[in-house]
Amino acid sequence: MDYLYDGSFDGLLTCIYHNYYLEKADGIYVQELYQPALLIESYSVVTNEQLSSRVYKAIEDKLSDESLHHIYHAFLSKYVDRENIILKYLRLGFRMGPRIDSYHTHPDVQPLHKIARKVTTEVHRFLGLLRFTDNGSFLHARLAPDHNILCMLADHFAERLRNERWIIEDEKRNLAVIYDGMTRNRGSKQRHWYIICLDAPLVYPAQGCDPYQELWKLYFNRISIESRSNPKLQTQFVPLRYRGNLVEFEPLMNET
Amino acid sequence: MDTMTKLSVLTGAAKYDVSCASSGVSRGNMGKMGSTRECGICHAWSDDGRCISLLKVLLSNDCIYDCRYCVNRRSNDLPRASFTANEIADLTMQFYRRNYIEGLFLSSAVEKSPDYTMEKIIKVLTLLRKTHEFFGYIHVKVLPGADPVLVRQAGLLADRMSVNIEQPSEQSLRLMAPQKTLPMVYTPMAQVRDEIRLYKEDRKRLRHTPRYVPGGQSTQMIIGATSDSDLTILQTTSKLYETFGLKRVYYSAYVPVNQDSNLPALATAPPLLREHRLYQSDWLLRYYHFDVEEIVDPVHANLETEIDPKMSWALRHPEFFPLEINRASYEELLRVPGIGVKSAQRILRQRRLAAVSGDELKKLGVAYKRAQYFITCKGIYGGSQPFDPTKVRTILAPQPQATQLSLF
Structure with a gap:
């Protein structure tokens, strides 16, 4: 049977x-x-x-x-x-x-x-590799993980970004975790996040360029030591399939 | 100067600092933002394959010292910049919100005096912890020569502190950093060690005792700028672990940045393989119950480059092998090349249920290619060849790269 x-x-x-x-x-x-x-x-x-x-x-x-x-x-x-x-x-x-x-x-x-x-x-990887963008009203992260890990990420971010409003969106499965920072009380053990199914990827009017995103890209470029360059090692830690959602792999807006 | 330029200058100046760990502290969010995880979390990996866990910047690169190996030495003609406390706090908070980083690693060149700079560092930490109620990870450098009161203040705000020893011996330090001495490094290290102990004791009795450097302290030394042998380096390392209870000693393969008669030429490649072997030895010291004398001794004062230090030890001690996997103690298992901490623990767990065979070892995560020559499973020797150190060495050492012969 x-x-x-x-x-x-x-x-x-x-x-x-x-x-x-x-x-x-x-x-x-x-x-x-x-x-x-x-x-x-x-x-x-x-x-x-x-x-x-x-x-x-x-x-x-x-x-x-x-x-x-x-x-x-x-x-x-x-x-x-x-x-x-x-x-x-x-x-x-x-x-x-x-x-x-x-x-x-x-x-x-x-x-x-x-x-x-x-x-x-993969859960542990994405605790680090998740990137939020600030669109003015909430923080929004997109990811395309191999496994269905959204529910394992939610607690971690609900703890550390307790006063923020955020959405983590799984592009592959059309799922999202929504957390509304306003409803969470201090000290209460109750989780105030929800997993919902999306009909289509979230879209909202494009914002102007985020200055902190540019600063981060700059930092990312400046912190590496040229004479130790080791792209193979880098790929081991950050596989190419994850890089689409990682802002630091986009080119800098204006090279300084 | 705008933030963009400052960040560019002060990141470039901080990149030779090695440590980027965010581990060792488990703490929930007790304020507005931030928490830490015991295991630490890496957020990005730069082109050189090193992880980025913390926002690693200098507060200032305007230094009064003239250490020969350092990019930021006084005699170098460089753009100089200093962050204000607000700028750093703002960067940290905004990067943290977007999940770019796990916290802040704040170091600084010595601007005006160690005390002056240390006070500025404390100002940044206070702003982050008290005003922004930030509970993420903070690693802070202690400047040698700073007042003990300032060191303690910083320790109450930071998760990890580090004093850089820079060179493995007094003599090299004198040569490389004429304005620094070893006691200048050891004094704050001892102070932090004692205060960690003190606050921990108090915390057992008084619940509200603040935490003091809960992530412990670390240090770093530069490899390959002077002629120190691996023996000296590892002896210093082991002394640091024993005397000061350090969590980590970091090694930094020297990247030539200055022209100097006492330093390797500018074109010299950083000794990355040597650095790697030193880290392997460091792991042997911390997790594998090895003593320095077993890894290097006056006769073998430098680590072999072709094979790792544990293999090197094993080949020098054939009398220890072969080892019966089903009887050996945990410490003995750790001595076998190809068996690590995880696989040794798995072997211990599984052999309580049934004796472990050679095939099963592979499934347990043992690097059987290396381990086979050193073990027996249920009395059966695993190797494809009888155990002979010279033969095993030729099999396991990397083969010289085959090159295309020239036709002409």
Whole structure:
């Protein structure tokens, strides 16, 4: 039996629940992307938060926080096969218990660790590589990450840019995080950011040139030491695919 | 002079400072803007592949000193500039808002006197911390010779402080920076060390004790401007870690900027490979439980360039190998070339469940190409060749570049 779900984490966990209490799953797929196979039946799972929270708690109790962390990050990755990697990992995990993450080389554990690590690495990268532009009414950042990492970035910026209003827009997935600095109270633990789906990329009337952007480009050029030039090393840290949204790789307006 | 020109001049003057770390402090946003992460965050990488984490500028490049190696020495004919406190604070805040930087690295040439300059630095820090309520990372240079009271004031505002030792020996320092002496460097270093300890003790008992240099202190020295051997450099490094509890010692391959009879010629390329090997040795000291004497000794006073220092040690100590991966202690595992801190920890975790085989080592992130000659897994020797230091050396040393023969 193939389980089909709506693409949410709760949906995935509901499928895991059914795998144990309804019928063993051959595979779990996102409904929209599913290509029916000839001999395998499929079943569209209705996301049920009660069931999913039971699975969530089971992972916390019987495995560990570390496992949960790995699973969630793997879920955010772009790989089509991620649900089945998670399923295999959990099947082994519920048998082995919290020791599972020590078993790095097990064929059911390693793939999960691998894709989870790719996501954590990208999240960390974008904490630095995100660039806001000030358009007069709010700060706006665009990014095109490999994985669906928006929700992992939001807390960090809600903390440090607490009094600002900002939007972080994922160009690839047409998603955006919106944070309205005005509503956040000091000391309250509640997060005041939302993730919304966009119909089209955000556009607003072009602003005049931002002087700080020019200063930053100037700084970026001046800080490098010519006799140590090492573009290969630079590309390792800032792959070319990220550079479209990095203002420092645009030429200076007026070369001084 | 407008901000654009000032930034251009004072960035160009600051770029030879190496440190750009924003790590070691974990703090939420307790004011209007800014927070710090324990791991530090790099925001950009410049054309030379070095990371940009902090806005690294000089407050002024108008120096009274005439250190021979320095771009900003008094006798150089250069455009001179000084930022005002407001200009720097504004740049920092605006860059930070746009997520260009993780904070500020403020250094300065000695303008008029160390005290005068230090006071100006403190003014910038106060403006940022108190007026703008900025809680991002601040790294500040301590100017040798500044008053202890000023050093303490700066320490209460900054996350990390550093006093540059510049040269690994007294003799080189005298040659390169005639107006500086080693005690001028060691005095503030000792003061910061003692005060870090003091404030930490107080904080255990009194919750509201302010934090003092929570990110610890660091220093940097220039490599290749004088004839000091790697032995001298590493001995000084190790002494700095032990005596002053430094977080980091940075090495800076000397880029010739001045014509001077005591310095390498202007066209000399910076000794980048040597710098790299020194950093590798520095890691051995800090994370791999090595002693300086194991890395370099009077007979081998300089590090080998073809192979890394750990491999070099391993080849000089064949009696230590091969090592059984499933029995070796953590410290022993760290001695194997090709096994790092992460992979050693993974080996420890996994072998509690089952003995580790050679194939699994590769999956654990071990550089098996190098490690194979030094280990056995479940009693089986891993190498494709019997362990013979000279042979292993020829296999692992980089092959000389093949060049096209000329036809004529």
